[in-house]
Amino acid sequence: MFFSRIRSIFTTYSKEDKRLIASIKMMVGSKPLNLRPYRVAVQHTSVAKSVKKGFKESNERLEYLGDAVLGMVVAEYLFKKYPFKDEGFLTEVRSRIVSRDSLNRVARAIGIPDIVKFDRRRKTPNSHKSLYGNTLEAMVGAILIDRGYNFARKFVLKKLLVPHYDIDEILATTKNxxxxxxxxxxxxxxxxxxxxxxxxxxxxxxxxxxxxxxxxxxxxxxxxxxxxxxxxxxxxxxxxxxxxx
Incomplete structure (x- = not known):
């Protein structure tokens, strides 16, 4: 991590990168040490380019990683918050917190629509229902790679879960x-x-x-x-x- 900090000081960034860095700082609370995973995190598969043997470097792999981190952090949070609730209760509440609707809503609130890249000729933000939520998961994955699990855990708790979720309201409200x-x-x-x-x-x-x-x-x-x-x-x-x- 020390060398990442040193490297970031002497790296020259494009205007696009500088905008991304500013957005990440606003969302996360500090500048990234390694910008590369964040560049990938905001790149939807519709604009991804093949890099090796037909493999397209989009945010889908980071989305997979971020989904695992989100699930783990939310599970731990609920486990501690409700010490006398059974597994079924905890599983159901967690599924509501990490649902597509919830993640899309939070993604919009923290500014994901301003940084995600996608082919606007194929889809629009309003018709692509999972675009923002998936990108948010990819961002969590990027944070994990850049800063490690403890930092990613704090981000999920302090920047996503606590300020953007009302657990009591989630328990009381179910959409039909x-x-x-x-x-x-x-x-x-x-x-x-x-x-x-x-x-x-x-x-x-x-x-x-x-x-x-x-x-x-x-x-x-x-x-x-x-x-x-x-x-x-x-x-x-x-x-x-x-x-x-």
Missing amino acids: YKSKLIEWTQKHAKTPKFEHLQTIDKGHFKEFIMQVTVDEEPIAKGHGLSKKKAEQDAAREACIKLEIE
Whole structure:
């Protein structure tokens, strides 16, 4: 890390890089030591270039890494905050916190739309529902590579979780995605169907897996502590994939 600091002092940056550095400083609280992972983090696959044997260097790999960090930090936070709640409760609350809707909302709030790069001829920010949330996850992955786990953990807690989430409100509010999906299918003369795929016995509770199909085409799967909650989760995923407002 010491050499990263020294190298950053003597590196000459372009105007574009300087804008990215300023944005990162505003989001994270300090300048990056190694800018390269952040450059990749803001690069959507639609504008990625092949670098080796057809491999495109987009933010998808960093997104995978950031998703793991987010899940871990949120799980630890909830584990400590609710010492007498069971695994099922913790899993459900975590899934709401790291859902696409939640991450997209937080990403917008911290300025991700100002730095993400994507092919505007293919998609627009409003129609690409996962663009900002995925980029936020990639940014967390970049922070992990640049600063290490402890720094990334503090970022998730102090810059994302605490200021942008009301846990009590999350517990009290559940969007009815199933109704939204049914309304959309009726409008487009399509037929939705929810199917029970599996029940996983986890000892003191059961996890249900449901699948939603539209005109007999599988669209999405959902998980929950009841069939009703699993249907809502499947409907939520379907709304994202079908780009339903």
